[in-house]
Amino acid sequence: MSSFSRSRMAAPFLSVVLLTLLLIAWQLAVRDSAPTAGLDPEYAKLMGVAATTGKSAIPTPIDVGRKLMAAVADPFYDKGPNDKGVGTQLAFSLARVLLGFGLAAIVAIPMGFLIGMSPLAGATLNPFIQVLKPVSPLAWMPLALYTIKDSAQSAIFVIFICSVWPMLVNTAFGVAGVRREWLNVARTLEVGAWRRAVHVILPAAAPTIFTGMRISIGIAWLVIVAAEMLVGGTGIGYFVWNQWNNLSLADILMGILLIGLVGMALDRLLALAASGVTWRE
Amino acid sequence: MTLRCSPFDPIASHAAGCTCGTQGVSASTATGEQRMGEIVRTAVLRAAFPQARSRRALLKTLGAATTAAALADVFPLGMAEALAQDAPKGIEHPNLKIGFIPITCAAPIIMAQPMGFYAKYGLNAEVIKTAGWAIIRDKSLNKEYDASHMLSPMPIAISMGLGAVRQDWQIPAIENINGQAIVLALKHKDRRDPKTWKGLRFGIPFDFSMHNYLLRYYLAEAGIDPDTDVQLRVIPPPEMVANLRADNIDGFLGPDPVNQRAVFDGIGFIHILSRDLWDGHPCCSFSISKEFVTANPNTFLALSRAIIDATGFANKTENRKEIANAIAPANYLNQPPVVVEQAMTGIFADGLGNIVRQPLRAGYDPFPWESFGVWIMTQMKRWGQVKGDLDYAGVASSVLRATDARKEMTALGLTAPATNTKTFVVMGKTFDPSKPEEYLASFPIKRS
Numbered sequence: 028m029s030s031f032s033r034s035r036m037a038a039p040f041l042s043v044v045l046l047t048l049l050l051i052a053w054q055l056a057v058r059d060s061a062p063t064a065g066l067d068p069e070y071a072k073l074m075g076v077a078a079t080t081g082k083s084a085i086p087t088p089i090d091v092g093r094k095l096m097a098a099v100a101d102p103f104y105d106k107g108p109n110d111k112g113v114g115t116q117l118a119f120s121l122a123r124v125l126l127g128f129g130l131a132a133i134v135a136i137p138m139g140f141l142i143g144m145s146p147l148a149g150a151t152l153n154p155f156i157q158v159l160k161p162v163s164p165l166a167w168m169p170l171a172l173y174t175i176k177d178s179a180q181s182a183i184f185v186i187f188i189c190s191v192w193p194m195l196v197n198t199a200f201g202v203a204g205v206r207r208e209w210l211n212v213a214r215t216l217e218v219g220a221w222r223r224a225v226h227v228i229l230p231a232a233a234p235t236i237f238t239g240m241r242i243s244i245g246i247a248w249l250v251i252v253a254a255e256m257l258v259g260g261t262g263i264g265y266f267v268w269n270q271w272n273n274l275s276l277a278d279i280l281m282g283i284l285l286i287g288l289v290g291m292a293l294d295r296l297l298a299l300a301a302s303g304v305t306w307r308e
Numbered sequence: 309m310t311l312r313c314s315p316f317d318p319i320a321s322h323a324a325g326c327t328c329g330t331q332g333v334s335a336s337t338a339t340g341e342q343r344m345g346e347i348v349r350t351a352v353l354r355a356a357f358p359q360a361r362s363r364r365a366l367l368k369t370l371g372a373a374t375t376a377a378a379l380a381d382v383f384p385l386g387m388a389e390a391l392a393q394d395a396p397k398g399i400e401h402p403n404l405k406i407g408f409i410p411i412t413c414a415a416p417i418i419m420a421q422p423m424g425f426y427a428k429y430g431l432n433a434e435v436i437k438t439a440g441w442a443i444i445r446d447k448s449l450n451k452e453y454d455a456s457h458m459l460s461p462m463p464i465a466i467s468m469g470l471g472a473v474r475q476d477w478q479i480p481a482i483e484n485i486n487g488q489a490i491v492l493a494l495k496h497k498d499r500r501d502p503k504t505w506k507g508l509r510f511g512i513p514f515d516f517s518m519h520n521y522l523l524r525y526y527l528a529e530a531g532i533d534p535d536t537d538v539q540l541r542v543i544p545p546p547e548m549v550a551n552l553r554a555d556n557i558d559g560f561l562g563p564d565p566v567n568q569r570a571v572f573d574g575i576g577f578i579h580i581l582s583r584d585l586w587d588g589h590p591c592c593s594f595s596i597s598k599e600f601v602t603a604n605p606n607t608f609l610a611l612s613r614a615i616i617d618a619t620g621f622a623n624k625t626e627n628r629k630e631i632a633n634a635i636a637p638a639n640y641l642n643q644p645p646v647v648v649e650q651a652m653t654g655i656f657a658d659g660l661g662n663i664v665r666q667p668l669r670a671g672y673d674p675f676p677w678e679s680f681g682v683w684i685m686t687q688m689k690r691w692g693q694v695k696g697d698l699d700y701a702g703v704a705s706s707v708l709r710a711t712d713a714r715k716e717m718t719a720l721g722l723t724a725p726a727t728n729t730k731t732f733v734v735m736g737k738t739f740d741p742s743k744p745e746e747y748l749a750s751f752p753i754k755r756s
Binding site for chain 2: 066067069070072073074075077078079084106107108109110169172173176177178256257258259260265268269270271272273274
């Protein structure tokens with residue numbers, strides 16, 4: 028067996044071993060301690076288990092697993108506007124992310140082309156991009172709520188404004204980095220600006236653009252959870268907030284796990300799309 | 309009271325002496341009645357099958373007419389429709405969105421949904437849980453909510469243009485009186501004298517809140533300047549317990565069930581109930597914009613009747629346990645029922661090993677005394693939230709709709725006071741609403 032295929036087999040195996048060790052350590056770390064003695068039973072009835080039995084407030088992996096099983100068994104229940112299944116909540120979050128991300132792509136990619144193809148435009152817009160890029164989504168939210176006057180649109184705006192920058196910067200970088208010789212060949216053949224952009228620059232810059240999109244979708248997914256915790260209503264962020272409100276850490280951990288899994292899936296999807304446009308020399 | 313005695317109403321079903329059927333049905337236009345009937349049938353269907361999927365499946369297999377007929381076997385739909393038709397006619401805007409913060413202060417607003425008070429008055433209201441008071445304010449001002457649960461100083465502040473774009477807002481009904489508490493982290497259990505609280509950090513839900521004013525008042529009475537000697541941090545109620553656990557604050561003056569939840573989880577103890585500072589103080593209000601009231605007078609009438617009816621129902625201590633169980637699920641408060649029950653019945657663990665019995669811990673008195681507004685404005689001025697001369701009585705009477713509330717309370721058979729103003733005692737000092745400036749001048753610690 029070559030060393031390459033051995034490491035391919037070894038990595039997943041080691042991942043599973045690491046996960047098992049972590050779960051065992053977690054389970055042992057949060058075992059129940061001895062019950063508090065001498066508590067008036069009448070009083071104890073009014074208190075939670077954390078106060079009466081000294082049970083750790085952190086749930087065990089088994090608690091989280093049970094919550095996950097229950098959630099997966101009935102992911103789309105609807106018990107009113109404030110209590111819906113995790114499947115429904117994830118769908119709401121995904122819809123917001125795709126809308127905000129889609130709008131960002133529509134703006135960022137053409138803008139990135141412009142900036143990449145024109146050094147003057149790049150230099151002019153660069154200070155704006157550098158100032159706006161590091162602003163946190165939560166800082167945008169009050170402004171968005173105040174000006175847009177609609178919380179659903181504000182959430183989408185915040186995703187848009189946070190996910191637009193990596194795509195813009197990467198597109199510009201990719202476009203500006205297209206090999207001189209290729210552009211010179213196009214010029215020699217007297218190719219028009221539009222054909223040059225679509226047939227020469229776009230394929231050449233595509234891998235860099237997709238890298239920007241991968242960064243952006245990751246940011247969009249980060250942002251949506253924060254935005255939904257703030258504006259509430261629906262979405263996986265609202266779900267986590269609602270369980271925080273009830274101090275139900277098992278539900279919160281389950282929420283974190285789901286957020287992570289969906290985030291990974293989004294990233295894999297774009298990586299797959301990116302591999303379709305990658306070229307080798 | 310006949311209005312409450314719908315056999316179909318989950319509240320009345322086990323109340324003694326129901327006088328169902330004695331309610332007269334007045335004639336009205338056919339279209340209005342048909343629409344009302346439709347709303348009532350929808351409400352009954354929703355109550356019987358709360359899960360949208362099963363409801364849709366049922367409607368699909370049986371058809372709407374058959375479903376209604378089948379339901380009529382179980383619920384006397386005709387009766388419920390007749391009762392609802394006693395509600396104001398010509399409701400312009402039957403589908404409403406009402407915001408709330410998941411605390412027991414909002415119990416009447418919340419329970420009116422599962423317990424059918426909105427439906428009884430021909431309204432199809434959704435109650436939407438909201439993450440914090442600033443979001444409540446923004447969503448209300450943006451008209452995403454038709455009406456909302458607000459801290460009682462909020463509509464006053466909004467109407468004065470403080471911390472918001474000025475809009476005229478009204479309080480048709482106060483939601484709750486008392487029901488708040490100062491909670492301290494367990495490590496401070498030997499530090500009960502507020503004179504020793506210099507340097508502590510406290511959570512309050514919002515700047516324009518009774519909690520802020522009551523905590524500042526309590527501290528100042530003990531000689532602690534709330535602006536320089538301690539830190540007051542704005543923390544949305546649902547996040548207070550988590551912050552106390554994380555030792556991010558030493559205590560808070562918070563709403564229930566947050567206070568009781570801190571005890572339940574063995575994090576804090578109840579230092580003092582807010583009723584021991586000012587017995588009968590208002591806390592939260594049911595609030596609505598003047599614009600909505602003017603544009604939809606009949607909807608407003610039905611809504612304020614539903615809220616006052618629900619608030620009156622919540623004020624009866626014998627109903628508290630039932631309400632606690634109706635509002636505890638994840639769709640509303642998302643708290644263990646035993647916590648909500650303790651907060652609402654006043655039989656509670658204090659966090660120090662004692663069971664306290666204080667039936668007046670929480671109360672639900674809808675009457676919006678104008679004097680409450682005047683007191684709130686004296687505190688706004690005291691702490692520098694507003695400067696200059698204030699039209700105390702004018703603002704109070706335009707925001708707190710005492711006269712209208714009296715009319716509705718009387719119509720519903722609740723006892724309403726004869727006047728719109730009264731004097732009351734806050735921590736031993738009498739407040740006379742006709743002399744706000746003198747009251748303000750009497751405090752040694754103030755910013756104005």
